[in-house]
Amino acid sequence: MKNLYRLVSLLPLAVYFFSTVGCADNRVSAADPEHYKIDPYYLTGAKEKQEPLKNLWSLLNRQDISAEERFSLVCEIAAVYMRQKEYNVLNNFLSSQINALPDNQYNVYYLLMIAYSHIQQEAPQVAALYFEIILKNYPDMIVQGKSIHFVCLNQLLDLIADSGRRVKYYQELVTRFPDQTNLAVDYFLLGQAYEDIGEWNLAIQAYTQFLTFVGANVPGFPNAEQYAKRLVDFNKSSKDWTFETLSSLVNTVKAAIAAGNSWQLWRYRAKVNFFARSWSEQDADDSGMAEFNLPDFMQGANVQYAAALDPISNATEAYLKTWGWSQYLSTWYLYFRKIYFPLNPDIHGRWEWAGVYYGERF
Numbered sequence: 001m002k003n004l005y006r007l008v009s010l011l012p013l014a015v016y017f018f019s020t021v022g023c024a025d026n027r028v029s030a031a032d033p034e035h036y037k038i039d040p041y042y043l044t045g046a047k048e049k050q051e052p053l054k055n056l057w058s059l060l061n062r063q064d065i066s067a068e069e070r071f072s073l074v075c076e077i078a079a080v081y082m083r084q085k086e087y088n089v090l091n092n093f094l095s096s097q098i099n100a101l102p103d104n105q106y107n108v109y110y111l112l113m114i115a116y117s118h119i120q121q122e123a124p125q126v127a128a129l130y131f132e133i134i135l136k137n138y139p140d141m142i143v144q145g146k147s148i149h150f151v152c153l154n155q156l157l158d159l160i161a162d163s164g165r166r167v168k169y170y171q172e173l174v175t176r177f178p179d180q181t182n183l184a185v186d187y188f189l190l191g192q193a194y195e196d197i198g199e200w201n202l203a204i205q206a207y208t209q210f211l212t213f214v215g216a217n218v219p220g221f222p223n224a225e226q227y228a229k230r231l232v233d234f235n236k237s238s239k240d241w242t243f244e245t246l247s248s249l250v251n252t253v254k255a256a257i258a259a260g261n262s263w264q265l266w267r268y269r270a271k272v273n274f275f276a277r278s279w280s281e282q283d284a285d286d287s288g289m290a291e292f293n294l295p296d297f298m299q300g301a302n303v304q305y306a307a308a309l310d311p312i313s314n315a316t317e318a319y320l321k322t323w324g325w326s327q328y329l330s331t332w333y334l335y336f337r338k339i340y341f342p343l344n345p346d347i348h349g350r351w352e353w354a355g356v357y358y359g360e361r362f
């Protein structure tokens with residue numbers, strides 16, 4: 001799924017340079033605009049406002065400017081086109097600079113501006129292509145204290161939905177920029193991307209890393225910690241309490257209740273992630289074990305169960321109403337669920353007794 005969290009934006013970085021860079025020093029002075037030939041295509045905007053642009057172009061065409069001065073001038077000219085929203089002119093201008101000096105260290109930033117321009121033109125896939133080109137073919141560059149590669153990776157996670165590619169971007173983020181990114185969020189979303197491509201062992205590893213950040217918040221995933229813990233804990237467990245079918249599980253549980261055998265009944269519960277709570281707590285965290293001793297509730301009781309599963313049961317969840325428990329609320333609904341665990345095909349799709357809901361269902 002597409003990540004909605006990414007907070008790093010290309011815009012502040014681009015705007016910073018578009019608005020602040022200027023000539024590096026006073027070695028370059030204004031030149032006669034007519035002395036150098038300027039393609040009329042690049043003289044945009046109202047005629048009465050073209051003089052500053054002509055001056056910038058004249059300065060750019062001089063042969064005695066340093067690489068840093070050229071970079072400043074290119075950024076100033078680009079800023080003019082950006083303010084005018086002349087995106088095609090901007091892209092052609094920057095591309096011409098790259099073609100003229102293919103080994104220029106600043107080309108990586110020109111490509112970043114082109115990518116940003118395509119975002120403004122609502123051409124995200126073209127922008128993504130430029131971000132990829134930067135990552136694959138150009139060394140990193142630090143601008144305003146921020147890595148251009150870091151910016152590109154975050155932008156690609158905004159733009160690309162393909163989980164295979166997203167795995168690569170997240171891996172690079174957590175490996176190369178652990179001090180600049182939110183590792184907890186990225187490890188969880190890396191786990192999600194691994195799930196999407198069927199790499200379950202790697203997903204479990206990513207979720208295990210995520211769980212080292214206790215209490216981490218993942219925007220868009222309010223139950224991220226619960227979800228990850230359930231998978232990780234289940235993966236480490238014996239899984240010897242599972243049943244091949246719902247009917248075999250329910251019949252076994254009913255038989256233990258009918259026999260009044262509390263210890264036998266307790267053996268059939270899930271050994272990890274089992275919960276016990278009221279219906280009002282239905283959305284609570286069920287990644288921890290319920291702390292109660294079931295035999296205490298059956299002592300001296302005459303527990304009964306409904307002949308059929310509750311009508312709210314479906315293909316993946318089932319509820320069995322029981323009553324006559326000896327303490328507090330007499331009515332319990334036993335909750336059964338189909339196991340979702342593609343990592344192990346022998347377990348995936350089996351059933352477990354996963355919890356208890358206290359009280360009447362409302």
